Each structure stands twice: as C-alpha cells, then as structure tokens.
C-alpha cells in the first residue's frame with residue numbers, strides 16, 4: 001500500500017514541478033515602471049499582474065511578422081492610469097538597452113498596447129517578448145512609418161515616466 005502511494009506521488013512529481021515553474025514565471029518581475037508615478041516607485045509587474053489588468057487586442061500586420069497577427073496585452077493608457085503616471089514622456093528601455101522616448105499623448109491618441117501574447121501564445125524573448133509595444137498599424141496607415149516603428153520597442157524591460 002505504502003509502496004503504491006509512494007509510486008503514485010512519484011508519478012505526480014513532474015506535474016507538481018511543472019505547475020510550480022509556471023506559477024513562479026507568472027510572478028517574476030518582467031517590467032519595472034519608475035519616475036513620475038503615484039503607485040509604488042518603482043511599480044513592478046509580472047505577467048500575472050499584467051494579465052490582471054484590462055485586456056486589449058490588436059489585429060494587424062507588422063514589419064516583424066508574417067501576415068496579420070492578433071496581439072493581446074494591456075493598453076499603455078490603462079497601465080499608466082493604473083500606476084497614476086503624470087509625466088509627458090515615457091522612456092522605454094529594452095533588454096538590449098535600446099531606448100525610445102514616447103510622448104504620453106500617444107497612449108491616448110494612438111492606443112498602443114504592451115503585448116504579452118501573439119495569436120494566443122506568450123511572447124518569448126526569442127520572438128521579441130516578453131513585452132512588445134504594438135500600435136494598430138493596419139487601422140492607421142500613418143503609423144506604418146519610422147516614427148511609430150521606432151516606438152514599437154520589443155523585449156521591453158522598463159519604462160521611466162518623465
């Protein structure tokens with residue numbers, strides 16, 4: 001009997017380890033927002049915390065993908081209100097230290113999202129994740145330009161509100 005129980009627990013072990021790994025990943029900080037914000041300085045976000053915010057999707061083609069892709073994430077305007085951001089510019093830094101300065105007015109007028117999924121799959125670092133700023137390029141031809149592409153930061157690591 002004990003032997004069977006032990007065997008059964010041993011059989012369950014990989015499943016427990018897998019779910020632990022998933023929940024740890026869900027809780028790991030992947031985004032830090034600092035500067036002119038009222039909620040925690042810095043405000044730190046895991047995938048779990050980002051997914052708890054209102055979700056928004058954009059279906060569009062991009063210069064980096066084949067065909068139209070459905071991106072899922074949080075509107076940068078929603079993220080900014082969540083943390084009480086009150087600056088005029090957002091300086092976005094990527095894992096490779098690429099930086100772009102985005103006027104905060106963009107978040108209201110152009111409705112970009114901080115995407116964490118593409119076609120239902122979490123973005124991995126290899127596919128320019130875990131976070132990728134996506135604008136609704138297809139709906140707004142003026143966004144298919146260098147200005148907006150340069151603001152389309154992938155592998156986003158942190159945001160400084162100035």
Ligand SMILES: Nc1nc2c(c(=O)[nH]1)N[C@H]1C(S)=C(S)[C@@H](COP(=O)(O)O)O[C@H]1N2
Pocket residue numbers: 063064094095096098146149150151152153154155156
């Ligand atoms: N993380 C990261 N995002 C980035 C860049 C970068 O170097 N690193 N380059 C930006 C610029 S200036 C443009 S025009 C486009 C360029 O994309 P491409 O290099 O695939 O043409 O991505 C933008 N996002």
Ligand SMILES: [Mo]
Pocket residue numbers: 146149150
């Ligand atoms: Mo660019």
